[in-house]
Amino acid sequence: MAFKKASVRDAEVKGRRVLVRVDFNVPLADHAPGREAEEVGRHVADDTRIRAALPTIELLRERGAALVLMSHLGRPEGKPDPALSLAPVAKRLGELLGTTVKLAPGVIEGDVDLTCGALGPGDVLLLENLRFEPGETKNDPHLAENLGQLASVYVNDAFGAAHRAHASTAGVADYLPAYAGLLLEREVTELEKVVESPERPLVVVLGGAKVSDKVGVIDRFLEVADQILIGGAMCFGFFKAQGIATGNSLVEGVELAGEALERAKQSDCELTLPVDLVLGREFSADTERKESDGVEVPEGWMGLDIGPRSAERYAEAIAGAGTVLWNGPMGAFEMEPFAAGTRRVAEAVAAAPGTTVVGGGDSVAALNQFGLEDQVDWVSTGGGASLELLEGKKLPGVEALLDAEEETADA
Ligand code: ADP
Ligand code: MG
Numbered sequence: 001m002a003f004k005k006a007s008v009r010d011a012e013v014k015g016r017r018v019l020v021r022v023d024f025n026v027p028l029a030d031h032a033p034g035r036e037a038e039e040v041g042r043h044v045a046d047d048t049r050i051r052a053a054l055p056t057i058e059l060l061r062e063r064g065a066a067l068v069l070m071s072h073l074g075r076p077e078g079k080p081d082p083a084l085s086l087a088p089v090a091k092r093l094g095e096l097l098g099t100t101v102k103l104a105p106g107v108i109e110g111d112v113d114l115t116c117g118a119l120g121p122g123d124v125l126l127l128e129n130l131r132f133e134p135g136e137t138k139n140d141p142h143l144a145e146n147l148g149q150l151a152s153v154y155v156n157d158a159f160g161a162a163h164r165a166h167a168s169t170a171g172v173a174d175y176l177p178a179y180a181g182l183l184l185e186r187e188v189t190e191l192e193k194v195v196e197s198p199e200r201p202l203v204v205v206l207g208g209a210k211v212s213d214k215v216g217v218i219d220r221f222l223e224v225a226d227q228i229l230i231g232g233a234m235c236f237g238f239f240k241a242q243g244i245a246t247g248n249s250l251v252e253g254v255e256l257a258g259e260a261l262e263r264a265k266q267s268d269c270e271l272t273l274p275v276d277l278v279l280g281r282e283f284s285a286d287t288e289r290k291e292s293d294g295v296e297v298p299e300g301w302m303g304l305d306i307g308p309r310s311a312e313r314y315a316e317a318i319a320g321a322g323t324v325l326w327n328g329p330m331g332a333f334e335m336e337p338f339a340a341g342t343r344r345v346a347e348a349v350a351a352a353p354g355t356t357v358v359g360g361g362d363s364v365a366a367l368n369q370f371g372l373e374d375q376v377d378w379v380s381t382g383g384g385a386s387l388e389l390l391e392g393k394k395l396p397g398v399e400a401l402l403d404a405e406e407e408t409a410d411a
Pocket of ligand 1: 304330360361363
Protein backbone atom coordinates (compact mmCIF):
# COMPACT_ATOMS: atom_id res chain seq x y z
CA MET A 1 0.00 0.00 0.00
CA ALA A 2 1.14 3.50 -0.67
CA PHE A 3 2.04 5.92 2.07
CA LYS A 4 -0.99 8.16 2.40
CA LYS A 5 0.65 11.40 3.51
CA ALA A 6 2.45 14.14 1.59
CA SER A 7 6.20 13.51 1.47
CA VAL A 8 9.01 16.03 1.90
CA ARG A 9 10.14 14.84 -1.54
CA ASP A 10 7.13 16.63 -3.02
CA ALA A 11 7.47 19.87 -1.05
CA GLU A 12 8.51 23.17 -2.67
CA VAL A 13 11.45 24.19 -0.49
CA LYS A 14 14.00 26.00 -2.66
CA GLY A 15 14.95 29.31 -1.05
CA ARG A 16 12.44 28.77 1.76
CA ARG A 17 12.85 28.22 5.47
CA VAL A 18 11.76 24.74 6.56
CA LEU A 19 10.94 23.84 10.14
CA VAL A 20 11.83 20.19 10.75
CA ARG A 21 10.76 18.23 13.84
CA VAL A 22 13.40 15.57 14.43
CA ASP A 23 13.86 13.04 17.22
CA PHE A 24 17.20 13.94 18.75
CA ASN A 25 16.24 12.47 22.12
CA VAL A 26 19.62 10.75 22.41
CA PRO A 27 21.52 9.43 25.42
CA LEU A 28 24.14 11.89 26.73
CA ALA A 29 27.21 11.05 28.80
CA ASP A 30 29.77 13.10 30.64
CA HIS A 31 33.25 13.31 29.19
CA ALA A 32 35.85 11.14 30.82
CA PRO A 33 38.21 13.15 33.03
CA GLY A 34 41.58 13.96 31.48
CA ARG A 35 40.17 15.27 28.21
CA GLU A 36 40.97 18.68 26.73
CA ALA A 37 39.39 21.55 28.65
CA GLU A 38 37.11 22.60 25.78
CA GLU A 39 35.74 19.08 25.62
CA VAL A 40 34.60 19.09 29.20
CA GLY A 41 30.84 18.81 29.33
CA ARG A 42 28.30 16.39 28.04
CA HIS A 43 28.51 14.55 24.75
CA VAL A 44 26.25 12.34 22.66
CA ALA A 45 26.76 8.74 23.79
CA ASP A 46 24.81 7.16 20.90
CA ASP A 47 24.11 9.14 17.72
CA THR A 48 21.85 6.56 16.01
CA ARG A 49 18.83 8.87 16.09
CA ILE A 50 20.83 11.81 14.73
CA ARG A 51 22.09 9.68 11.84
CA ALA A 52 18.57 8.46 11.16
CA ALA A 53 17.49 12.06 10.46
CA LEU A 54 20.35 12.81 8.05
CA PRO A 55 18.62 11.73 4.80
CA THR A 56 15.83 14.29 5.31
CA ILE A 57 18.24 17.01 6.42
CA GLU A 58 20.53 16.36 3.46
CA LEU A 59 17.67 16.27 0.97
CA LEU A 60 16.43 19.67 2.19
CA ARG A 61 19.90 21.21 2.11
CA GLU A 62 20.54 19.89 -1.41
CA ARG A 63 17.29 21.44 -2.52
CA GLY A 64 18.31 24.86 -1.26
CA ALA A 65 16.21 25.12 1.89
CA ALA A 66 17.32 26.83 5.10
CA LEU A 67 16.67 24.48 8.00
CA VAL A 68 15.29 25.18 11.45
CA LEU A 69 15.48 21.89 13.38
CA MET A 70 13.68 21.20 16.64
CA SER A 71 13.60 18.31 19.09
CA HIS A 72 12.97 17.45 22.69
CA LEU A 73 15.56 15.81 24.93
CA GLY A 74 14.64 14.03 28.13
CA ARG A 75 11.96 15.36 30.46
CA PRO A 76 12.86 18.87 31.66
CA GLU A 77 9.18 19.46 32.56
CA GLY A 78 8.63 22.86 31.05
CA LYS A 79 11.64 24.73 32.37
CA PRO A 80 15.24 25.16 31.21
CA ASP A 81 17.73 22.61 32.51
CA PRO A 82 21.34 23.09 31.35
CA ALA A 83 21.98 19.34 31.70
CA LEU A 84 19.38 18.75 28.97
CA SER A 85 20.61 21.41 26.52
CA LEU A 86 20.81 20.32 22.91
CA ALA A 87 24.30 21.90 22.62
CA PRO A 88 26.09 18.50 22.44
CA VAL A 89 23.60 17.43 19.77
CA ALA A 90 24.26 20.57 17.67
CA LYS A 91 27.97 19.79 17.87
CA ARG A 92 27.56 16.15 16.84
CA LEU A 93 25.16 17.02 14.02
CA GLY A 94 27.63 19.59 12.74
CA GLU A 95 30.35 16.91 12.64
CA LEU A 96 28.09 14.53 10.74
CA LEU A 97 27.02 17.19 8.22
CA GLY A 98 30.44 18.80 7.92
CA THR A 99 29.00 22.24 8.65
CA THR A 100 28.36 24.50 11.59
CA VAL A 101 25.01 23.92 13.28
CA LYS A 102 23.97 26.97 15.27
CA LEU A 103 21.98 26.49 18.47
CA ALA A 104 19.24 29.03 19.21
CA PRO A 105 19.05 29.94 22.90
CA GLY A 106 15.35 29.05 23.03
CA VAL A 107 12.31 28.04 21.08
CA ILE A 108 10.00 31.01 20.80
CA GLU A 109 10.15 34.17 18.77
CA GLY A 110 12.32 36.54 20.76
CA ASP A 111 14.91 33.80 21.17
CA VAL A 112 15.01 32.77 17.56
CA ASP A 113 13.81 35.22 14.92
CA LEU A 114 16.97 37.27 14.34
CA THR A 115 19.23 34.25 14.03
CA CYS A 116 16.54 32.67 11.93
CA GLY A 117 16.28 35.62 9.55
CA ALA A 118 19.98 35.37 8.78
CA LEU A 119 19.74 31.78 7.60
CA GLY A 120 20.64 31.13 3.96
CA PRO A 121 20.14 28.09 1.71
CA GLY A 122 21.76 25.01 3.24
CA ASP A 123 22.21 26.63 6.65
CA VAL A 124 21.11 24.67 9.70
CA LEU A 125 19.82 26.12 12.97
CA LEU A 126 18.79 23.92 15.88
CA LEU A 127 16.29 25.26 18.41
CA GLU A 128 16.95 24.60 22.09
CA ASN A 129 15.13 21.72 23.81
CA LEU A 130 11.39 22.04 23.05
CA ARG A 131 10.43 20.74 26.47
CA PHE A 132 12.00 23.77 28.13
CA GLU A 133 8.66 25.32 27.09
CA PRO A 134 5.67 24.22 29.18
CA GLY A 135 3.42 24.59 26.12
CA GLU A 136 5.15 21.83 24.16
CA THR A 137 3.67 18.77 25.82
CA LYS A 138 0.34 20.57 26.37
CA ASN A 139 0.06 21.21 22.62
CA ASP A 140 -0.45 24.89 23.42
CA PRO A 141 -1.77 26.65 20.28
CA HIS A 142 0.17 29.80 21.14
CA LEU A 143 3.47 27.91 21.11
CA ALA A 144 2.44 26.04 17.96
CA GLU A 145 1.69 29.36 16.25
CA ASN A 146 5.03 30.76 17.40
CA LEU A 147 6.84 27.76 15.95
CA GLY A 148 4.85 28.19 12.74
CA GLN A 149 6.18 31.74 12.38
CA LEU A 150 9.74 30.46 12.09
CA ALA A 151 9.33 28.99 8.60
CA SER A 152 6.99 28.54 5.65
CA VAL A 153 7.05 24.74 5.43
CA TYR A 154 6.90 22.11 8.20
CA VAL A 155 8.37 18.62 7.99
CA ASN A 156 7.89 15.97 10.66
CA ASP A 157 10.65 13.36 10.73
CA ALA A 158 10.33 12.54 14.44
CA PHE A 159 8.71 9.12 14.23
CA GLY A 160 9.74 8.39 17.82
CA ALA A 161 7.52 11.27 19.01
CA ALA A 162 4.67 10.81 16.51
CA HIS A 163 2.40 9.13 19.07
CA ARG A 164 2.33 12.36 21.08
CA ALA A 165 0.04 15.29 20.22
CA HIS A 166 2.48 18.03 21.17
CA ALA A 167 2.93 21.57 19.82
CA SER A 168 5.90 20.55 17.66
CA THR A 169 4.46 17.25 16.45
CA ALA A 170 0.81 18.11 15.85
CA GLY A 171 -0.21 21.69 16.75
CA VAL A 172 2.25 23.40 14.42
CA ALA A 173 0.64 21.67 11.42
CA ASP A 174 -2.35 24.02 11.86
CA TYR A 175 -0.11 26.91 10.82
CA LEU A 176 2.12 25.50 8.06
CA PRO A 177 1.80 23.05 5.17
CA ALA A 178 2.95 19.80 6.80
CA TYR A 179 4.98 17.05 5.14
CA ALA A 180 6.36 13.69 6.23
CA GLY A 181 10.14 13.35 6.51
CA LEU A 182 11.88 10.38 4.88
CA LEU A 183 12.45 8.53 8.16
CA LEU A 184 8.87 8.93 9.34
CA GLU A 185 7.59 7.77 5.97
CA ARG A 186 9.83 4.70 5.95
CA GLU A 187 8.94 3.79 9.55
CA VAL A 188 5.21 3.96 8.88
CA THR A 189 5.55 2.04 5.62
CA GLU A 190 7.71 -0.76 7.10
CA LEU A 191 5.57 -1.20 10.21
CA GLU A 192 2.24 -1.07 8.37
CA LYS A 193 3.52 -3.72 5.98
CA VAL A 194 4.07 -6.07 8.95
CA VAL A 195 0.46 -5.88 10.06
CA GLU A 196 -1.30 -5.31 6.73
CA SER A 197 0.51 -7.40 4.11
CA PRO A 198 3.23 -9.58 5.69
CA GLU A 199 4.91 -12.52 3.99
CA ARG A 200 3.63 -15.52 5.94
CA PRO A 201 4.04 -17.02 8.36
CA LEU A 202 4.22 -13.85 10.45
CA VAL A 203 6.07 -14.63 13.68
CA VAL A 204 6.07 -12.00 16.43
CA VAL A 205 8.55 -12.19 19.29
CA LEU A 206 7.53 -10.20 22.36
CA GLY A 207 9.44 -9.74 25.57
CA GLY A 208 10.86 -7.08 27.83
CA ALA A 209 9.55 -5.63 31.01
CA LYS A 210 6.83 -3.13 30.05
CA VAL A 211 4.08 -5.71 29.89
CA SER A 212 1.12 -3.37 30.31
CA ASP A 213 2.40 -1.24 27.38
CA LYS A 214 2.52 -4.31 25.19
CA VAL A 215 -0.75 -6.07 25.90
CA GLY A 216 -2.57 -4.05 23.23
CA VAL A 217 -0.12 -5.28 20.66
CA ILE A 218 -0.70 -8.90 21.71
CA ASP A 219 -4.43 -8.45 21.03
CA ARG A 220 -3.75 -7.08 17.58
CA PHE A 221 -1.28 -9.84 16.73
CA LEU A 222 -3.67 -12.57 17.89
CA GLU A 223 -5.73 -11.37 14.92
CA VAL A 224 -3.00 -10.91 12.31
CA ALA A 225 0.01 -13.08 13.22
CA ASP A 226 0.55 -16.82 12.81
CA GLN A 227 2.60 -17.25 15.95
CA ILE A 228 3.52 -15.11 18.97
CA LEU A 229 6.59 -16.12 20.98
CA ILE A 230 6.63 -14.73 24.50
CA GLY A 231 9.78 -14.14 26.54
CA GLY A 232 11.27 -11.66 28.99
CA ALA A 233 9.40 -10.69 32.12
CA MET A 234 6.24 -10.76 30.03
CA CYS A 235 5.92 -14.54 30.31
CA PHE A 236 5.38 -14.42 34.08
CA GLY A 237 2.02 -12.66 33.75
CA PHE A 238 0.98 -15.57 31.54
CA PHE A 239 2.35 -18.20 33.89
CA LYS A 240 0.69 -16.64 36.92
CA ALA A 241 -2.61 -16.46 35.03
CA GLN A 242 -2.29 -20.24 34.55
CA GLY A 243 -1.64 -20.77 38.26
CA ILE A 244 2.05 -21.57 37.79
CA ALA A 245 4.41 -20.46 40.59
CA THR A 246 6.52 -17.42 39.64
CA GLY A 247 8.66 -17.02 42.79
CA ASN A 248 10.15 -13.54 42.97
CA SER A 249 9.94 -12.93 39.21
CA LEU A 250 8.77 -9.59 37.86
CA VAL A 251 5.06 -10.23 37.33
CA GLU A 252 2.77 -7.73 35.65
CA GLY A 253 -0.53 -7.73 33.77
CA VAL A 254 -1.83 -11.09 35.05
CA GLU A 255 -5.46 -10.33 34.29
CA LEU A 256 -4.70 -9.04 30.79
CA ALA A 257 -2.47 -12.05 30.13
CA GLY A 258 -5.31 -14.36 31.22
CA GLU A 259 -7.67 -12.63 28.79
CA ALA A 260 -5.12 -12.96 26.00
CA LEU A 261 -4.81 -16.70 26.74
CA GLU A 262 -8.60 -17.02 26.42
CA ARG A 263 -8.64 -15.10 23.14
CA ALA A 264 -5.76 -17.18 21.83
CA LYS A 265 -7.93 -20.30 22.11
CA GLN A 266 -10.41 -18.74 19.66
CA SER A 267 -7.71 -17.45 17.34
CA ASP A 268 -5.72 -19.12 14.55
CA CYS A 269 -2.60 -17.58 16.02
CA GLU A 270 -0.45 -19.78 18.21
CA LEU A 271 0.64 -18.17 21.49
CA THR A 272 3.90 -19.82 22.57
CA LEU A 273 5.38 -19.57 26.06
CA PRO A 274 8.83 -20.69 27.25
CA VAL A 275 9.29 -24.32 28.36
CA ASP A 276 12.39 -23.69 30.45
CA LEU A 277 14.02 -20.75 32.25
CA VAL A 278 17.23 -19.39 33.68
CA LEU A 279 16.80 -18.35 37.31
CA GLY A 280 18.72 -16.04 39.60
CA ARG A 281 18.48 -15.23 43.29
CA GLU A 282 18.28 -11.51 42.58
CA PHE A 283 18.48 -8.99 39.73
CA SER A 284 22.26 -8.81 39.56
CA ALA A 285 25.05 -10.17 37.36
CA ASP A 286 26.89 -11.97 40.14
CA THR A 287 23.88 -13.58 41.79
CA GLU A 288 23.59 -17.36 42.12
CA ARG A 289 22.26 -18.74 38.80
CA LYS A 290 20.62 -21.98 37.73
CA GLU A 291 18.88 -23.38 34.69
CA SER A 292 15.49 -24.92 35.33
CA ASP A 293 13.99 -27.49 33.01
CA GLY A 294 10.44 -26.31 33.42
CA VAL A 295 8.76 -23.01 34.14
CA GLU A 296 7.88 -23.20 37.83
CA VAL A 297 9.94 -20.68 39.75
CA PRO A 298 10.62 -21.73 43.37
CA GLU A 299 10.42 -19.28 46.29
CA GLY A 300 13.65 -17.31 46.64
CA TRP A 301 14.33 -17.32 42.87
CA MET A 302 13.36 -15.15 39.92
CA GLY A 303 13.19 -15.93 36.20
CA LEU A 304 15.74 -13.76 34.37
CA ASP A 305 16.02 -15.42 30.95
CA ILE A 306 14.31 -18.03 28.80
CA GLY A 307 16.09 -21.39 28.91
CA PRO A 308 18.12 -23.00 26.11
CA ARG A 309 15.33 -25.32 24.90
CA SER A 310 12.94 -22.38 24.59
CA ALA A 311 15.57 -20.29 22.81
CA GLU A 312 16.15 -23.13 20.32
CA ARG A 313 12.41 -23.49 19.64
CA TYR A 314 12.07 -19.74 19.15
CA ALA A 315 15.09 -19.69 16.82
CA GLU A 316 13.49 -22.44 14.69
CA ALA A 317 10.19 -20.59 14.43
CA ILE A 318 12.06 -17.42 13.42
CA ALA A 319 14.06 -19.31 10.78
CA GLY A 320 10.82 -20.58 9.22
CA ALA A 321 9.05 -17.21 9.20
CA GLY A 322 8.20 -15.13 6.14
CA THR A 323 8.17 -12.06 8.38
CA VAL A 324 9.59 -11.60 11.88
CA LEU A 325 8.76 -8.73 14.20
CA TRP A 326 10.79 -8.60 17.41
CA ASN A 327 10.01 -6.26 20.31
CA GLY A 328 11.41 -6.81 23.79
CA PRO A 329 14.43 -8.80 25.01
CA MET A 330 14.03 -12.42 26.17
CA GLY A 331 15.79 -11.78 29.46
CA ALA A 332 17.92 -9.39 31.47
CA PHE A 333 20.45 -9.35 28.60
CA GLU A 334 22.43 -6.45 30.10
CA MET A 335 23.83 -9.04 32.53
CA GLU A 336 25.96 -11.65 30.77
CA PRO A 337 24.68 -14.67 32.81
CA PHE A 338 21.16 -13.87 31.59
CA ALA A 339 21.92 -12.79 28.00
CA ALA A 340 21.93 -16.16 26.20
CA GLY A 341 18.22 -16.31 25.33
CA THR A 342 18.21 -12.80 23.88
CA ARG A 343 21.45 -13.50 22.00
CA ARG A 344 20.04 -16.71 20.47
CA VAL A 345 16.88 -14.89 19.34
CA ALA A 346 18.90 -11.92 18.01
CA GLU A 347 21.13 -14.28 16.02
CA ALA A 348 18.11 -16.10 14.64
CA VAL A 349 16.51 -12.80 13.59
CA ALA A 350 19.77 -11.69 11.96
CA ALA A 351 20.08 -14.97 10.04
CA ALA A 352 16.38 -15.30 9.14
CA PRO A 353 15.60 -15.54 5.41
CA GLY A 354 12.29 -13.69 5.91
CA THR A 355 11.74 -9.97 6.31
CA THR A 356 12.89 -8.86 9.76
CA VAL A 357 11.78 -5.83 11.75
CA VAL A 358 13.02 -4.94 15.24
CA GLY A 359 11.56 -2.23 17.48
CA GLY A 360 11.94 -1.14 21.09
CA GLY A 361 14.85 0.76 22.61
CA ASP A 362 16.24 -2.15 24.62
CA SER A 363 15.79 -4.70 21.84
CA VAL A 364 17.73 -2.44 19.50
CA ALA A 365 20.39 -1.97 22.21
CA ALA A 366 20.63 -5.78 22.45
CA LEU A 367 21.08 -6.05 18.67
CA ASN A 368 23.85 -3.45 18.86
CA GLN A 369 25.46 -5.22 21.81
CA PHE A 370 25.68 -8.40 19.72
CA GLY A 371 26.85 -6.47 16.62
CA LEU A 372 23.88 -7.63 14.53
CA GLU A 373 22.06 -4.38 13.75
CA ASP A 374 23.20 -4.38 10.10
CA GLN A 375 21.67 -7.80 9.49
CA VAL A 376 18.09 -6.78 10.16
CA ASP A 377 15.86 -5.37 7.41
CA TRP A 378 14.35 -2.56 9.45
CA VAL A 379 15.38 -1.29 12.87
CA SER A 380 12.69 1.04 14.17
CA THR A 381 13.77 4.19 16.00
CA GLY A 382 10.44 4.55 17.78
CA GLY A 383 9.56 2.35 20.76
CA GLY A 384 6.18 3.65 21.95
CA ALA A 385 5.27 5.03 18.53
CA SER A 386 5.97 1.72 16.81
CA LEU A 387 3.84 -0.21 19.32
CA GLU A 388 0.91 2.19 18.95
CA LEU A 389 1.10 2.02 15.17
CA LEU A 390 1.24 -1.80 15.26
CA GLU A 391 -1.75 -1.83 17.59
CA GLY A 392 -3.67 0.02 14.89
CA LYS A 393 -3.88 3.35 16.72
CA LYS A 394 -3.69 6.59 14.74
CA LEU A 395 -0.53 8.58 15.48
CA PRO A 396 -1.28 12.31 15.98
CA GLY A 397 2.06 13.29 14.42
CA VAL A 398 1.15 11.42 11.25
CA GLU A 399 -2.53 12.34 11.14
CA ALA A 400 -1.64 16.06 11.26
CA LEU A 401 0.26 15.87 7.96
CA LEU A 402 -1.19 16.81 4.57
CA ASP A 403 -2.70 13.92 2.65
CA ALA A 404 -0.83 12.78 -0.43
CA GLU A 405 -2.44 14.03 -3.62
CA GLU A 406 -4.64 11.54 -5.43
CA GLU A 407 -2.30 11.22 -8.39
CA THR A 408 0.66 10.52 -6.08
CA ALA A 409 -1.28 7.73 -4.35
CA ASP A 410 -2.28 6.16 -7.68
CA ALA A 411 1.20 6.28 -9.19
P1 ADP B 1 12.06 -2.59 24.71
O1 ADP B 1 12.76 -1.32 25.11
O2 ADP B 1 12.84 -3.39 23.71
O3 ADP B 1 10.64 -2.36 24.30
P2 ADP B 1 11.38 -3.16 27.46
O4 ADP B 1 11.72 -1.77 27.81
O5 ADP B 1 9.96 -3.59 27.52
O6 ADP B 1 11.98 -3.53 26.01
O7 ADP B 1 12.17 -4.16 28.42
C1 ADP B 1 13.57 -4.20 28.48
C2 ADP B 1 14.04 -4.59 29.85
O8 ADP B 1 13.43 -5.80 30.25
C3 ADP B 1 15.52 -4.86 29.90
O9 ADP B 1 16.11 -3.86 30.68
C4 ADP B 1 15.64 -6.24 30.57
O10 ADP B 1 16.62 -6.28 31.58
C5 ADP B 1 14.28 -6.41 31.18
N1 ADP B 1 13.92 -7.83 31.35
C6 ADP B 1 13.82 -8.76 30.39
N2 ADP B 1 13.49 -9.95 30.91
C7 ADP B 1 13.37 -9.76 32.24
C8 ADP B 1 13.05 -10.61 33.34
N3 ADP B 1 12.78 -11.91 33.15
N4 ADP B 1 13.01 -10.07 34.57
C9 ADP B 1 13.28 -8.76 34.75
N5 ADP B 1 13.59 -7.91 33.77
C10 ADP B 1 13.64 -8.40 32.52
MG1 MG C 1 12.73 -0.18 26.90
